[in-house]
Amino acid sequence: MPPAGPARRTLLALGTGALAAPALAQGPNPGKFPDRPIRLIVPWPPGGSADAQLRSLAEISARALGQPVLVENRPGASGTLGAQFLTTQARPDGHTVGQMHMSIVRRPFLVRTPPWDPVNDFSHIIGLCGWMFGIVVKADGPIRSFQDYIAWARANPGRLTYATSGIATTNHLAMEEIAAREKIDIVHVPYRASNEAAVAVASGEVMSVADSSAWAPLVEGGQLRLICAWTAERSPRFPDAPTLRELGHDMVITSPYGISGPKGMDPGVVRVLHDAFHAALMDPANAAVRAQFDMPLEYYPTAEYRQFIARRAEYEQAMARRLNLRID
Template sequence: MGAPRPTRRLLILSGAATLAAPSLARAQGRYPDRPIQLVVPWPAGGSADVQLRSIGDIASRTLGQPVVIQNRPGAGGTLGPMQVAQQSRPDGYTLTQMHLSVLRRPWMMRTPQWDPIADFTHIIGMTGWLFGCAVKADSPFQTWQQMIAYARANPGKLNYTTSGIGTTNHLAMETIQEKENVQLTHVPFRGSNEAVTAVLGGQVEMVCDSSTWAPFVENGQMRCLSVWTAERVPRFPNVPTLKELGYDLTVTSPYGVSGPKGMDEGVVRVLHDVMKTALMSPENTEVRSRFDMPLVYQDTQTYRAFIAERVEYEKAMVRRLNLSLDS
């Protein structure tokens, strides 16, 4: 006996679905069909800027549309992400670098201006920074211990710079000062490249930031006093880690890419896949190696879980150190 013939109702429904599919495809269009903007919340030229420009260039070749980097520095690297969360449509055409300061800064405000979980669609975890402290080559400090001894004898006299109040490197320096019972003067800049320029120009004595200082250490213009990785950095084998100096600290500050809340999960998958391919490419691997940036890849679900867990950690850290932007 042959299979039963479909009823007229089923035929009508089947035909309706067939007609609806092309209409839906036309309504949604092909993604992407225009340039994608990736907001980097630091000035051009820093390690994250260079790494994400490389990601954008490589991704553009697969997507068939340019990924345009827009630098929006300010507010410790949180101005750009905040604007993306509050002002951008969740259509996949405006993205931002997501880093730990974006997770931390709301809890430093009396009235938080964004929710780092609810106000974003987190897409992919990528890499982190090599952090360290460096001084100008003619600085009297030959070692980290000499710097700490001077700071202990001269409270508030020694100044250092980071890429902003409430950034991961700023909090690490606050933790170090708390442990050593010393007082340094913090001079924040908008990004690590501006901080390094200030040290080279003699306006600030020490930079404690991501590895924009590394080429200047290599060419002899600066001296690195510490690195904040778990182990010594091959490029700087004589520079001690914070753990070797007696601090239970490893600071790499992993970051990724996110968009506004409410993004279509199909678009998220496209972006994740193309950015993962770019991240793993020899071209981007070379860029990360140039800045000693570790690979910290996390897929979408893993990255979202990391963000949720890390937000709780950052809230506790802000309370413990009594950090506030309102005081």
């Protein structure tokens, strides 16, 4: 946790640990790939923005691949159970891939025994898009702006609760950074997914949610209020919500994600998957899903995506050291 400012508290615990990676199997002949359905592991419950975008991607890419692309939800452990499966059980034949996101890149630097190397223990295929994050409160509550949010936290140390989709997620660490800068004591309440967290705010279980835009329908429906967005510019969908930059914090947070597979995949298979996923990403139907959740396009081809993951791994390691972050 950050050394500056009062300590923040986190409710609930997160188990860790992973099995050693099995011996790699020989990759398939890419000319015959795929010869059966492909599993796309989504490490969140159904219903969230990433789940919707990846389900659309799976449906569209199946047409080019000639095989179904079946979404398999594996929620829990801040979205890292899919990575655990890819590194310990999945064969590198291209028929099992999963979402690669920042919590997977970050996790090895938060635990005593790193479960994987985020750069070298995966076959990185394609970068897709990011999220629009923001802080949301109950519409009929006492907090109506970001300034109100900070003032309430200062007046009520240790009582302002905020939900995220998990411990050590990008949005959790961003809130830790904001709390350290503002010198406030707030309480983190992790949920399994951003849509569950948004509902928890609407029902009064927690006071706020800091997460991706699964909260958008509840904001548009009048149950919740968006008090700030973490994008570079104001969202056209929510033009009244200021950005963090406008509020004095030079922070832009989109947390780009993509698709990766087990270590050792055949380059020809990776190319087939990249081309099918890229075509699906650019399809108007997938663009419509991204627009629904205000998800910025963050496309990287295979080589560039691996380089991006390597850069992010260096950044996340430095951040974990600077903030003295540990989850075990």
